Amino acid sequence: MVHVNIFDTTLRDGEQSPGVNLNQLEKLEIARQLEKFGVDIMEAGFPASSQGDFEAVRAIARSIKNSSVTGLARATKSDIDIAWDALKDAAEPRLHVFLATSPIHMKYKLFKTPEEVIQTSVDMVSYAKQRFPHIEWSAEDASRSDLDFLVKIITKVIDAGATVINLPDTVGYATPAEYGYMFRYIRENVPNIHKASLSCHCHDDLGLAVANTLAAIENGVTQVEGTINGIGERAGNASLEEVAVALNIRKDKFPYTTNLVLKEIKRTSDLVSRFTGMIVPGNKAVVGKNAFAHESGIHQDGVLKNTLTYEIITPEMVGIQSNDLVLGKHSGRHAFKDKIENMGFTLSAEKLQEAFTAFKQLTDRKKEVTDEDLFTILTDIQTAVADIKKYELVAFQVHYGSANLPTATVALNTPEGVRVETARTGSGSVEALMNTLEALIKEEIHLTDYKLNSVGQGRDALAEVHVKMTVDGTQVSGRGSAQDVLEASAKAFLNTVNRVLFNTKAVAQAQAELAQA
Numbered sequence: 276m277v278h279v280n281i282f283d284t285t286l287r288d289g290e291q292s293p294g295v296n297l298n299q300l301e302k303l304e305i306a307r308q309l310e311k312f313g314v315d316i317m318e319a320g321f322p323a324s325s326q327g328d329f330e331a332v333r334a335i336a337r338s339i340k341n342s343s344v345t346g347l348a349r350a351t352k353s354d355i356d357i358a359w360d361a362l363k364d365a366a367e368p369r370l371h372v373f374l375a376t377s378p379i380h381m382k383y384k385l386f387k388t389p390e391e392v393i394q395t396s397v398d399m400v401s402y403a404k405q406r407f408p409h410i411e412w413s414a415e416d417a418s419r420s421d422l423d424f425l426v427k428i429i430t431k432v433i434d435a436g437a438t439v440i441n442l443p444d445t446v447g448y449a450t451p452a453e454y455g456y457m458f459r460y461i462r463e464n465v466p467n468i469h470k471a472s473l474s475c476h477c478h479d480d481l482g483l484a485v486a487n488t489l490a491a492i493e494n495g496v497t498q499v500e501g502t503i504n505g506i507g508e509r510a511g512n513a514s515l516e517e518v519a520v521a522l523n524i525r526k527d528k529f530p531y532t533t534n535l536v537l538k539e540i541k542r543t544s545d546l547v548s549r550f551t552g553m554i555v556p557g558n559k560a561v562v563g564k565n566a567f568a569h570e571s572g573i574h575q576d577g578v579l580k581n582t583l584t585y586e587i588i589t590p591e592m593v594g595i596q597s598n599d600l601v602l603g604k605h606s607g608r609h610a611f612k613d614k615i616e617n618m619g620f621t622l623s624a625e626k627l628q629e630a631f632t633a634f635k636q637l638t639d640r641k642k643e644v645t646d647e648d649l650f651t652i653l654t655d656i657q658t659a660v661a662d663i664k665k666y667e668l669v670a671f672q673v674h675y676g677s678a679n680l681p682t683a684t685v686a687l688n689t690p691e692g693v694r695v696e697t698a699r700t701g702s703g704s705v706e707a708l709m710n711t712l713e714a715l716i717k718e719e720i721h722l723t724d725y726k727l728n729s730v731g732q733g734r735d736a737l738a739e740v741h742v743k744m745t746v747d748g749t750q751v752s753g754r755g756s757a758q759d760v761l762e763a764s765a766k767a768f769l770n771t772v773n774r775v776l777f778n779t780k781a782v783a784q785a786q787a788e789l790a791q792a
């Protein structure tokens with residue numbers, strides 16, 4: 276059977292989703308989970324785009340051993356040099372360099388003639404080949420490019436040393452028949468195509484990303500690019516969990532193997548959703564809450580008689596477990612440790628104790644602690660940056676009544692260790708709280724988005740708040756959870772501000788932890 280390599284770009288194209296902003300510890304956690312999920316290659320970022328991305332790519336390249344790590348570069352020497360610095364310690368350094376080939380992009384964006392685009396691509400692949408053993412070259416906007424021009428440029432970049440040729444549907448324009456045909460044409464017309472493998476990379480502007488990916492596989496592609504939960508630029512990328520499950524369920528149509536461990540899908544999806552703040556819609560294929568729910572009578576009747584009537588995927592296949600061990604007020608350390616290990620968490624003794632304390636506090640307020648509650652607590656603790664000076668919530672109070680002006684009073688400790696307090700009003704209780712926090716923080720803040728969700732079900736469910744804001748001009752997102760909506764809102768606000776303030780310190784700390792490991 277033909278093997279298809281899975282190339283995950285959640286940490287690069289996925290992070291290009293508007294408002295998504297992952298810190299280095301969150302990226303490392305996602306990278307470790309992608310390794311468990313079995314991706315062959317992970318694109319950890321775009322090293323030349325920022326110092327934070329550079330550090331994250333370097334940290335991931337140093338710590339991930341069972342997947343190849345790559346980074347994106349434009350077709351310029353300086354991007355390639357920076358990518359090399361970030362990736363040189365990887366087990367198998369791999370570069371992803373791209374240049375657009377469509378008439379629209381060449382003329383209006385790059386201001387280059389087709390001949391110049393060929394020359395730049397060849398020069399940059401040759402330059403990168405002096406260091407990188409593996410080079411993927413992408414023809415950005417390939418699906419709107421002239422096929423014979425593609426044949427010409429691909430032949431030359433393969434001669435220059437490219438080992439993977441990626442032909443993206445950058446703007447999600449192609450139909451499955453067109454996209455599949457492009458790969459067939461390239462395979463049949465590029466004379467040296469046997470020296471490289473073909474890769475696809477699809478966007479979902481017309482909702483066709485997964486269909487186009489499958490069409491590409493049917494036409495000879497042996498590498499598939501995509502993201503977890505389909506996140507990414509604009510409407511997102513092909514969703515890798517959907518591709519993985521489609522290949523598995525329809526083996527009759529797709530006799531291909533991958534290294535993916537399907538039961539890691541749920542955890543990978545949950546982690547990406549939580550860290551990015553991009554909530555998975557209920558009706559999302561494979562990982563949505565309703566993907567395995569049967570609502571109508573005729574369906575329920577069928578499923579009760581035989582699940583095969585309406586269920587083509589089992590929840591267990593993608594790692595959705597029935598909740599066999601319920602934790603509550605009377606649970607002890609052993610059951611807690613066992614549970615969290617089964618959920619895929621490995622915590623240091625110190626963080627385990629912190630998690631146990633948080634769990635016990637929650638049991639005072641909540642009868643049963645669900646897996647979702649634990650996931651929320653544990654991911655927060657696992658990615659918390661310790662020993663940094665930050666804004667800390669001391670206390671708050673909100674007065675709200677239908678006949679009163681909502682008013683909040685907040686006390687905070689500042690990063691300098693000074694206790695400050697004030698009060699403000701707002702048009703609602705959350706706004707009053709946000710206005711008060713804003714007044715106490717010396718950085719300039721503009722809140723741009725606020726989202727409230729409940730974690731799990733029931734009237735005692737945890738509240739989770741995701742916010743987006745600009746802090747002194749930097750766009751950033753953060754989250755907070757608590758049993759109370761207002762407390763979760765205050766935590767989310769401070770979490771976001773603290774992320775910007777101490778990003779540099781977090782990077783330094785993660786590096787030190789890595790060096791120790």
Ligand SMILES: CC(=O)SCCNC(=O)CCNC(=O)[C@H](O)C(C)(C)COP(=O)(O)OP(=O)(O)OC[C@H]1O[C@@H](n2cnc3c(N)ncnc32)[C@H](O)[C@@H]1OP(=O)(O)O
Pocket residue numbers: 288291321323324325348349350351373374375384385415445508
């Ligand atoms: C299809 C994709 O997803 S490609 C990846 C897109 N991802 C991102 O852009 C996220 C990260 N990007 C960034 O942080 C910034 O855009 C940077 C740091 C890379 C560059 O920032 P700036 O130097 O300010 O340039 P800016 O983004 O405004 O413009 C891009 C420049 O790169 C050029 N360029 C675009 N693609 C390429 C390429 N593949 N190779 C070489 N140059 C390129 C553009 O023509 C433009 O050049 P110009 O300034 O001479 O007109």
Ligand SMILES: CC(C)C(=O)C(=O)O
Pocket residue numbers: 288347373413414415416441443444445446476478
């Ligand atoms: C850089 C390339 C592969 C890309 O992200 C796209 O074309 O969508």
